[in-house]
Amino acid sequence: MLTLDEAFRKFKSRLELNDKEQKNASARQQEVRNYLDTKFSIANSFLTGSYARYTKTKPLKDIDIFFVLKDSERHYRSKAPSAVINAFYDALVEKYGEEAVRKQSRSVNVDFGVHVDAEDNTDYRILSVDVVPAFPKGDDYEIPDTDTGQWIKTNPKIHAERATAAHQAFSYEWKGLVRMVKYWNNNPRHGSDKPIKPSFLIEVMALECLYGGWQGQFDRELQSLFSTLADRIFDTWPDPAGLGPAISNGMDQARKRRAGDLLMQASRDATAAINLARQGRNGEALKAWRALFGPKFPLT
Ligand SMILES: Nc1ncnc2c1ncn2[C@@H]1O[C@H](COP(=O)(O)OP(=O)(O)OP(=O)(O)O)[C@@H](O)[C@H]1O
Ligand SMILES: [Mg+2]
Known part of the structure; x- marks a missing residue:
């Protein structure tokens, strides 16, 4: 398996x-x-x-x-x-x-x-x-x-440089994690409205919300990332290049509350999936991650 x-x-x-x-x-x-x-x-x-x-x-x-x-x-x-x-x-x-x-x-x-x-x-x-x-x-x-x-x-050059620097500082796993959380954001189970809008906000938040260096486990990094994103969704997130309007302007309070709730739920679902794996229930853990992310998460 x-x-x-x-x-x-x-x-x-x-x-x-x-x-x-x-x-x-x-x-x-x-x-x-x-x-x-x-x-x-x-x-x-x-x-x-x-x-x-x-x-x-x-x-x-x-x-x-x-x-x-x-x-x-x-x-x-x-x-x-x-x-x-x-x-x-x-x-x-x-x-x-x-x-x-x-x-x-x-x-x-x-x-x-x-x-x-x-x-x-x-x-x-x-x-x-x-x-x-x-x-x-x-x-x-x-x-x-x-x-x-x-x-x-x-x-675009400044945004690209910021992303490259973050990727390097996170053992070259940063972009992969950003793509995964963006994939979660697109999961049709949230309905037609994505939790986080624009999805560029996920990348901008990840510049600060993935810290401490890569610890070697995707499941744990993602659980902690979802939790940090939930905590900080109400913050103001300026353009990382300091040129355009704040990236967080795209969401009003109600949208931020919904995003916060869904991110918190994702973090709890991730904790549950981690526990399943710890109990040796691997098949169930894989299904739990697939439900969280969507069909590109493999079962086999
Ligand atoms: N508020 C802003 N101020 C300045 N530049 C911005 C702002 N919002 C977006 N951009 C720039 O425009 C690009 C395109 O915006 P867009 O919303 O399509 O984001 P994206 O990063 O391409 O994410 P997605 O994967 O959702 O397409 C961004 O990557 C960024 O470089
Ligand atoms: Mg785009």
Whole structure:
């Protein structure tokens, strides 16, 4: 039978980005870029966000692509953020259709209509991308935010450096743990509303909530991480780059209470699973972890 450690390692590797998926993401980037080049003057585009930091969970969806606009498009920068979002939306609808394209506060989402099976597999294809219009601002970027009606500053390089440093300081297990908690956050048993929103908040909290160094056991690290996240969900979590609005702004008090309760429950469920394994009831422990995380957690 699969040991707990083997199960967690398999789970971790199932949440890792592989070559086929990267090829598909790059092909989609190129496809969207080639099309948008016919509509806007784009200086460059790149895959970014959690995808580029290896902190995105599966199935791969909402992969962020920055489209950095040339100076000739600067007129959008002096308009409300909705103007550029609307322009990108209209352009993308022309190619992908109204059904596949959705406006979000900082991006336009394009869904490729990929099927997800019961085990959360997608035949190595990405489900969707978030098209983010951006303007350079010194070493940073400015992106539209239609929620606040403001342009916000961001810097993907700083976020990437923070994640890399945390990963190194945690014996290279930090990103794996972040992907696992993000996978928990997506578990359909929470209903259509994810406990933590945006899920970037999980990564930002993990920068501080995983401390003391890797102790060698996934089950114990996760139990303690869920518990610390529950304790600190009511804190204010600023942008780790110190540029954009607080990441915790995405949740009001009621949402934070719900997230706190669900995180506490996850921590209790993890304790129960650890106890099952301690009693030698391995099969039941594996099932308990799978119920907690979802179908990518292996039973065999
Ligand atoms: N409030 C903010 N201020 C500045 N930059 C931000 C802010 N929120 C997000 N970002 C940057 O934009 C990127 C994309 O945001 P998004 O919400 O898609 O998060 P993500 O890290 O990609 O997580 P997910 O796995 O949910 O896609 C983030 O990775 C981060 O670099
Ligand atoms: Mg993202």
